[in-house]
Amino acid sequence: MDILSHALWTNLLFAEAPLPVRITAIALSVLPDAIPFTPTTVRHFLNQRRPPSDPARPGDPPVGLRFDRWSHRSYDVTHSLPVWLTVFGLWYYLSGGVPWPMFGWLVHILVDIPTHTRSFFGTPFLWPFSKYKFDGISWGERWFMRLNYGSLLLMYLYWAFSTLV
């Protein structure tokens, strides 16, 4: 799913959480994509080529944008359930409590599994034990974008009205 949607859904999921937990969860929902793609995006922007958010077809790599080794390797790490579980366990062990913001990261991985095609940054959720990637739909498909952002709009309207009443 796109990075903005990850942030917006996580904000809803943590709407009732204390603000520091909510902000940390949102950060952890964005970082799995921000870490792999920010260097490439910045370099691309500086080169003034076609922006990465404008692919030729949904799911296609943007024209002129080359994802380097950093993008692919760090994407494996940030989209891995074993890595998530390890960090979760360490955080739990060190803090002595459930690290709730980590669920922002978990939801990112779980949502990405069915919303990425295998050919364009499929989700390597079993890395490093397996390179298996589920061949899902592309979140860039127009119908999915409409469904996703329509659902977000409804949920935010519901949230706004329910907090006002």
Ligand SMILES: [Zn+2]
């Ligand atoms: Zn992702």
